[in-house]
Amino acid sequence: MKLSKYFVPTLKEVPADATVKSHILMLRSGMIRMVSAGIYSFLPLGYKVLRKVSQIVREEMDAIGGQEFHLPAINPKEIWEQTGRVEAFGDILFHIKNRDYVLAPTHEEIITFHAKNVVKSYKDMPQIWYQIQTKFRNEPRPRSGVIRGRQFLMKDAYTLDVSYEALDIAYSLNDKAYRNIFDRCGLDYFVVGASSGAMGGTGSEEFMVKSDAGEDSVAHCGSCGYAANAEVAASKVDAIVREKDGKEIYDIHTPNVRTIDELCEFLKIDETVCAKSRVYINDGKAVLVLMQGNDDVNESKLTKVLGGNVRPGHPEELLKITGADAGSIGPIDFKGRVIADLKLNDRNNLFSGANKNNYHIGGLDLKRDVTKIEYADLRIAQSGDGCTKCDNKLEVFTAIELGHIFKLGTKYSEALGAMYLDEKGEEHPIVMGSYGIGVERIMACYIEQNYDDKGLIWNKALAPFDVHLIALNMKKDAIVSMAEKLFSDLQKEGYEVLFDDRDAAAGFKFNDADLLGMPIQIVVGERKLKENKCEVTVRATGERFDVELSELNSKLKDLIDTLK
RNA sequence: CGGGGCGUAGCGUAGUCCGGUUAGCGCGCCUGCUUUGGGAGCAGGAGGUCGCAGGUUCGAAUCCUGCCGCCCCGACCA
Numbered sequence: 114m115k116l117s118k119y120f121v122p123t124l125k126e127v128p129a130d131a132t133v134k135s136h137i138l139m140l141r142s143g144m145i146r147m148v149s150a151g152i153y154s155f156l157p158l159g160y161k162v163l164r165k166v167s168q169i170v171r172e173e174m175d176a177i178g179g180q181e182f183h184l185p186a187i188n189p190k191e192i193w194e195q196t197g198r199v200e201a202f203g204d205i206l207f208h209i210k211n212r213d214y215v216l217a218p219t220h221e222e223i224i225t226f227h228a229k230n231v232v233k234s235y236k237d238m239p240q241i242w243y244q245i246q247t248k249f250r251n252e253p254r255p256r257s258g259v260i261r262g263r264q265f266l267m268k269d270a271y272t273l274d275v276s277y278e279a280l281d282i283a284y285s286l287n288d289k290a291y292r293n294i295f296d297r298c299g300l301d302y303f304v305v306g307a308s309s310g311a312m313g314g315t316g317s318e319e320f321m322v323k324s325d326a327g328e329d330s331v332a333h334c335g336s337c338g339y340a341a342n343a344e345v346a347a348s349k350v351d352a353i354v355r356e357k358d359g360k361e362i363y364d365i366h367t368p369n370v371r372t373i374d375e376l377c378e379f380l381k382i383d384e385t386v387c388a389k390s391r392v393y394i395n396d397g398k399a400v401l402v403l404m405q406g407n408d409d410v411n412e413s414k415l416t417k418v419l420g421g422n423v424r425p426g427h428p429e430e431l432l433k434i435t436g437a438d439a440g441s442i443g444p445i446d447f448k449g450r451v452i453a454d455l456k457l458n459d460r461n462n463l464f465s466g467a468n469k470n471n472y473h474i475g476g477l478d479l480k481r482d483v484t485k486i487e488y489a490d491l492r493i494a495q496s497g498d499g500c501t502k503c504d505n506k507l508e509v510f511t512a513i514e515l516g517h518i519f520k521l522g523t524k525y526s527e528a529l530g531a532m533y534l535d536e537k538g539e540e541h542p543i544v545m546g547s548y549g550i551g552v553e554r555i556m557a558c559y560i561e562q563n564y565d566d567k568g569l570i571w572n573k574a575l576a577p578f579d580v581h582l583i584a585l586n587m588k589k590d591a592i593v594s595m596a597e598k599l600f601s602d603l604q605k606e607g608y609e610v611l612f613d614d615r616d617a618a619a620g621f622k623f624n625d626a627d628l629l630g631m632p633i634q635i636v637v638g639e640r641k642l643k644e645n646k647c648e649v650t651v652r653a654t655g656e657r658f659d660v661e662l663s664e665l666n667s668k669l670k671d672l673i674d675t676l677k
Numbered sequence: 678c679g680g681g682g683c684g685u686a687g688c689g690u691a692g693u694c695c696g697g698u699u700a701g702c703g704c705g706c707c708u709g710c711u712u713u714g715g716g717a718g719c720a721g722g723a724g725g726u727c728g729c730a731g732g733u734u735c736g737a738a739u740c741c742u743g744c745c746g747c748c749c750c751g752a753c754c755a
Contacts, residue, residue: 125704125716126689130748150747201755219755253678253753261754328754514754586713620715627715638714648714 114578115600116613116625121158123625133326135560136258138569142629151255151263158629159556161577163266166298166555167245169574170268173293177286179241179270184223186247187214192222196528207249216249221525221547224271228543229531235275237533238543239283243270245552257326259553260513266553271521272546275535280520280544284316287518287548291320295515298555299572299677301562302515303333305340317519320550322558327511332494336505343509344413347490349499350456353385353405359461360476362445367473371440373407376464376473388457388465388477390442392431396421399434401444403453403465403479408492418452418489435468442466443474444483451483454491513558516550569630570653572677578611579673581631581652583623585638587616596637599647599665603635606666627652632676633669651676 121143130147131137139145144159155163171181190213193199199206199215207216217223224242232238248267255261272283295302305319321331321340332346333339341347370379377384384406391402391410400419402410416423428439434449435442443466444451457463461478479486496509523542526532532540556575563570573579580603584596593614600612611631613622619638626634636648641659649658649665649672660668 122687124688128688129683129690132749147747198755205754221755250754254749254751256749588713616713618713618715618717620713620717622713623715625716636714640714 133257135557173290182244218250225525225529240273268550270548274544320516321512327513331512334500337503339502346494347501348494392426399449405456411493452487518548521545568628579608582612
């Protein structure tokens with residue numbers, strides 16, 4: 114492809130609306146343009162990458178016996194009502210105004226609809242059906258460029274099986290395919306064993322990429338690979354033992370001290386000797402939760418411990434229940450359950466609220482002063498906490514969810530009546546699995562992990578072109594004809610070549626080449642051409658070689674073989 | 678949906694507080710000449726409903742009201 118004729122509108126300046134790296138670079142490299150919030154056009158160069166990603170996905174899905182479908186994006190609303198998902202999706206589901214259709218945000222319904230009509234016997238299974246298509250979700254807040262859009266390309270696969278045992282096999286096939294896909298794309302990812310979500314299943318895993326642009330907070334152990342959503346992650350913390358000399362409780366006047374930070378500042382103490390109080394309402398009853406210092410309450414852990422409905426108390430409730438506002442609440446004389454995080458287990462000489470505004474207490478001994486106290490692991494895991502599976506430390510960071518696989522079970526087959534007959538002629542619902550990958554997210558995540566201050570750095574698998582050929586001076590016939598020759602020769606060798614044949618200054622072309630980030634750059638300039646040489650640069654490492662034109666082919670082969 | 682920010686030429690922006698020339702600058706674009714190994718130089722040129730609508734005023738990019746759009750934080754995320 115000749116760059117002079119290729120629509121690649123690169124930008125020198127960073128568009129004001131983009132803040133995350135992948136978004137900035139996709140815009141600057143002329144791969145995408147925004148049309149509306151969360152809605153992007155892929156321009157030729159960007160679409161080329163997207164097709165490369167899709168093809169890898171397609172090959173790996175085919176390799177496990179997947180069959181590709183092309184399904185409608187507009188679905189009858191009725192079928193979505195039958196599974197209760199019009200209500201479940203709520204505002205996220207796009208509705209068509211002038212007919213009873215919805216824009217499909219996923220395709221369980223349609224797949225089940227087809228299965229119902231044709232998969233009637235145990236002999237018809239297993240099946241792995243997939244599609245790579247645009248999905249629509251009315252996201253309340255699209256963000257981070259292509260990472261959370263209202264319209265996005267998704268690979269969705271669905272498996273149909275006769276039993277949960279068979280589903281396990283299908284699930285592990287898809288798991289393997291996912292690992293192959295992300296490996297081939299060159300992504301540094303990890304797998305989170307997620308809680309069986311609200312989708313109602315028996316198992317699920319999320320494939321994640323560490324990124325500041327991510328929306329999920331994940332605790333990960335680099336040593337044993339344990340990974341979990343920080344909301345549910347288990348972690349070990351070093352126990353703090355009681356101090357030998359226990360003090361008696363004493364009141365401290367603390368005017369206008371509301372936060373732990375302010376308390377520590379006011380009393381010149383460390384937050385580890387503070388017991389922070391949070392009041393929750395559990396099925397109508399007040400529960401006081403004590404955390405050390407500024408540890409945050411993990412509400413899903415708390416819910417698990419308490420059972421029933423759990424919500425934070427409103428400010429008015431707090432005052433009524435404790436006699437104080439948030440910031441001065443404490444465990445002494447609290448009427449209701451008191452449950453403390455394990456980090457506070459049997460501690461003494463703690464500081465806490467006095468249940469009296471503008472007062473705190475010191476010398477608190479949980480063992481002595483709060484007799485009915487209970488203990489549980491309630492804190493949100495933090496970087497540096499110990500891994501519960503091995504002896505190393507957990508790291509907590511944000512991550513992007515690239516893919517999600519889960520065992521659906523029979524929720525949809527039962528709702529839509531997709532039944533089959535077994536060997537004995539008995540009828541059962543089809544057992545399903547569902548497996549999604551955000552295709553643009555693969556692209557964005559790759560970029561998040563592979564760029565430098567000059568621009569993109571593509572690997573072989575995803576690069577839109579293998580080679581970026583630069584003719585330095587298009588006014589010199591010798592350069593032009595040699596570059597043209599290389600352009601044609603390299604393509605005959607099977608390389609995809611982007612030829613910068615524009616009549617532009619050298620620096621301009623170099624910078625565009627670095628921005629676009631093809632793995633190999635070949636420069637044809639007057640200086641080297643005199644010696645029958647050209648210059649070959651490896652984008653990723655910046656290594657530069659002068660290569661005899663006659664040896665270009667073999668050198669290029671060797672070089673490309675060594676690249677990722 | 679709550680909080681914050683922004684909206685001026687294709688892109689990046691100044692001007693807005695304190696109303697008053699022809700709305701300025703950089704990049705990009707067009708023409709010509711020069712230039713061609715790290716985002717070229719000179720000369721000339723095109724391009725603006727100052728987000729939209731209303732209001733105040735002799736006069737509005739600037740003040741007021743309403744709306745729309747975009748970004749960020751939060752909530753949300755089968």
